[in-house]
Amino acid sequence: MRAGGPYFSTGDSDITLIMTSRTILSDSPASTRELLLRAAAEAFHRDGYLGTDTNRIARAAGFAPATFYKHFADKRAALLAVHEAIVLPELRAGAESLVKAASRDARRVVQHLLGARKSWHGVRRSLRLLGPADAEARAGLQQERLGALELFAALRGGASLPGARERDALLLFALEQAGDALAESAEKELRLAPRLLVPQLEQLLAATLGWLS
Numbered sequence: 001m002r003a004g005g006p007y008f009s010t011g012d013s014d015i016t017l018i019m020t021s022r023t024i025l026s027d028s029p030a031s032t033r034e035l036l037l038r039a040a041a042e043a044f045h046r047d048g049y050l051g052t053d054t055n056r057i058a059r060a061a062g063f064a065p066a067t068f069y070k071h072f073a074d075k076r077a078a079l080l081a082v083h084e085a086i087v088l089p090e091l092r093a094g095a096e097s098l099v100k101a102a103s104r105d106a107r108r109v110v111q112h113l114l115g116a117r118k119s120w121h122g123v124r125r126s127l128r129l130l131g132p133a134d135a136e137a138r139a140g141l142q143q144e145r146l147g148a149l150e151l152f153a154a155l156r157g158g159a160s161l162p163g164a165r166e167r168d169a170l171l172l173f174a175l176e177q178a179g180d181a182l183a184e185s186a187e188k189e190l191r192l193a194p195r196l197l198v199p200q201l202e203q204l205l206a207a208t209l210g211w212l213s
Contacts, residue, residue, distance in 0.1 A: 049125075
């Protein structure tokens with residue numbers, strides 16, 4: 001029997017580590033892997049790929065270092081698993097909620113996309129670090145982009161005009177760059193006001209999706 005470990009609560013703009021009070025009744029391989037995944041997610045988010053090691057992940061989850069290797073081949077495998085099992089499902093759930101709402105709320109869509117960039121910035125940055133030489137890391141990031149393009153198409157509704165996907169891709173690239181910059185607090189260094197930046201992104205999204213006509 002093992003006391004509760006780290007789980008995550010995500011909002012529109014940040015990710016917060018919370019400690020559950022419940023007790024895990026079984027030390028099954030599945031529950032052990034889940035605890036290791038959650039500890040790895042926090043470590044990658046907070047410290048990045050280079051600042052994380054497998055021993056620290058195992059101990060943060062409450063296990064001996066050797067336990068890590070019963071579930072993951074190495075640190076890279078844990079990072080890919082975190083992205084596939086935690087990050088992508090959260091992004092899909094957020095996108096599905098936006099589509100179901102069926103409202104042309106540019107502010108809500110931009111908040112979702114920028115919030116996702118900030119919430120998982122450390123994990124995404126770690127994947128980009130591996131990306132140039134790692135096909136699986138690149139594929140994981142591309143899944144995020146494909147999901148965003150599908151979201152834009154669904155929010156637009158109806159038949160898309162020629163070039164719509166390309167315009168959506170440019171919108172996505174702008175949101176990615178802005179989201180990463182805001183996650184790194186670049187606006188403070190450049191003395192910019194997010195309250196003025198974000199509405200411009202909202203206008204760009206609304207224009208790209210044809211919500212202004």
